Amino acid sequence: MQKNISFYEAIDFILKSQISLLGREKVVFSDALGRVLAQDIIAKSNMPKFPTSSMDGYAFCFADFPRLLSEGLFLDGDNPAGADVEFSLKPASAIKTFTGSRMPKNSDTILLVEYSVCKEGKVFLSQDAPVIKKGDWVRCVGENYCSGDVLLKRGDFIGAYEIGLLADLNEVFVEVFRKPKVAILTGxxxxxxxxxxxxxxxxxxxxxxxxxxAMVTSMGGEGILYPIMPDKKETIKELMSEAFRDCDILLSTGGMSMGDYDFTQQAIAELCEVVFKGVRIKPGKPFGYALYHQDQKIKHLLALPGSPNSAALSFYLFGSVVFAKMFGITYEHQVLKAILSEDVIRTDSRMEFRVCDLEIFEGRYYANFSKKRIFQSSVINNLCGKSALVILQENGENLHKGDEVDMIIFKNFL
Amino acid sequence: MQKNISFYEAIDFILKSQISLLGREKVVFSDALGRVLAQDIIAKSNMPKFPTSSMDGYAFCFADFPRLLSEGLFLDGDNPAGADVEFSLKPASAIKTFTGSRMPKNSDTILLVEYSVCKEGKVFLSQDAPVIKKGDWVRCVGENYCSGDVLLKRGDFIGAYEIGLLADLNEVFVEVFRKPKVAILTGxxxxxxxxxxxxxxxxxxxxxxxxxxAMVTSMGGEGILYPIMPDKKETIKELMSEAFRDCDILLSTGGMSMGDYDFTQQAIAELCEVVFKGVRIKPGKPFGYALYHQDQKIKHLLALPGSPNSAALSFYLFGSVVFAKMFGITYEHQVLKAILSEDVIRTDSRMEFRVCDLEIFEGRYYANFSKKRIFQSSVINNLCGKSALVILQENGENLHKGDEVDMIIFKNFL
Structure with missing residues (x-):
């Protein structure tokens, strides 16, 4: 067991540990919002399949452009979108064609309705028309995507726009990863x-x-609450064994410091292989990571500190890495720059994730600490609203107002 | 009816129109994830209520510090967290006290377990102890919040950390705004x-x-799908009337351009008071906004263009404003700076929301267009993944690689 390691070592230990992919399940595409794809999504045909009009207007052959300017082109019927037949353009003619309509055979250009004038069965260019070019307002075959293109990948998060793409592709059922089951035992x-x-x-x-x-839900998992753990080692062990049977990840909180009543760590040591305990970060110092061997499977225990703030942030920082690995992706915390709105005085040599209000001014992020109560790990209200974590490196020096610092928006889950 | 207005005028018209607050509903706090608060949340008591130990150690009176160094302090029992009684410290004594325990009367400082040595019923300071100060590891009354503090406000979004705060406050039921009902009629x-x-x-x-x-769901609303609208004005009107009966907002798509088969706009004109139609933006030019008067109520119609990309982005840009107003908040699109990874050639005088891949390098956002297919409004796959919208102002000039531009992360909903 490693003790009192650095943040980066802790992340490394988690990345190196054996975390299996979650199982798959098939869901209707429209129920896949917020899930993670367990398959690649490959285009089965070109989109569009045919040259298609992207506006309402008149399809014509650009070679006839001089005639459009002089004698006009004969109007030869309507070509509505979704028509059953393929229209064919006769010489010196134009066919009224609509947004989404397949271009008539022999046509290559759309003259927009608003730049056309119709009289006596013919269409002419209007006087206020801009320059017309061959191919105007025609969407080419495969302009969106071509048959065989990999449009979404295993491990991709399915948001609203991905749902739209799945509809476009007629992917009625898709394979997603099962939601990780997370047992939550607090003491x-x-x-x-x-x-x-x-x-x-x-x-x-x-x-x-x-x-x-709620964090597990936001990260795409399913949380299961267990009874509150008593200060009794054997009962804790029984509860943990029960929880391990049904979960992929077990979260425990509290009981990880040096008090006589901290039986949680004893129970963990007797049940699990502890990978590390203690990370040189603030908050989150008592955080531990352990593996539970069950038949051929390995379950993962994140032993979180008892204070809500520490529990939340250490779960955010380390849990996201475990989740991502179960989804087959490598998660990196998205580190962005923010400008300090005030001086930062360091009081600890540990690496610190100091919560700030995140403000935006002229398109830039600013880290403001003035409304945050003292940086105690129990002050849960500090985490609410538009907050972020300023990263203060180990053994770092004091920083000054106006300095640029690294920051994580811990409201963005996977 | 206003026509062909600017983006900012369009936002202004929406902000000025009469949009009523949504009704309220009471839900169990743990079911409130992703909802919007319809009440302020006010602390009913101080947290902590009493001076509380934030670590495991020995509670003593700092006036006894010289004695701790010399003769030691008498050990006078254990004070576990959550104890029923209030302990009282005798002179020259220390009481073992745990994380979360109420501080014994007459004590004011915690000596950490790791810096203590116990022998013969007394506790001494260990040789490796750092400087000890009065008040160490004691959380003061009201350190998290004080009775009467407004901790969350009406209109606040409830995320995972807000759920934690509601638990802390023992707010079992909370009032949230009803989800806006959004009828979706596509044609x-x-x-x-x-x-x-x-x-x-x-x-x-x-x-x-x-x-x-899916977008409506991500924005905290409830979408209701209607049958696909046929190209028949009377049927469209019937469908819309039916939908208006049951919804707060109606979204229609398509039928807003100049084609002969575009009956949607005729139906809208006959049913509604059209506020504006046509916005000088790309994509989203045909976007329209109308009001439907029903008894004493006003329902809101967003007439979206037919191409998926245009429909999605115009709903994102304008729908978020309507949603926010229904939740009693003023929504502003969060505009951030990004650096262009390549030159931008303008082809249109309209204000443009050009989709890019959003990359992060050394903590800064970069806008990369290289993997985006041509900027057609029908290319839905452009919107997937880590994308953002670069804002190109009306009548703007070409921009160059390395320039800083305004950008909206349209993946962040309300």
């Missing part, structure tokens, strides 16, 4: 469930389990 | 439903309805 003898009524004034409501479940 | 005689089998090769699959429904 602490001072914790009571939300809504619960207890006389004792020293109790606090269970934040971690609901916070983590 | 075009060349359109067939996904999965439908037709002999005619000129048909294309219905992209718009599924694309828009």
């Amino acid at each position: 602490g003898s001072e914790i009571i469930e939300v809504g619960e009524n207890r006389d004792c004034e020293n109790m606090i409501y269970s934040v971690n389990n609901h916070l983590l479940k | 075009g005689s060349e359109i067939i439903e996904v999965g439908e089998n037709r002999d005619c090769e000129n048909m294309i699959y219905s992209v718009n309805n599924h694309l828009l429904k």
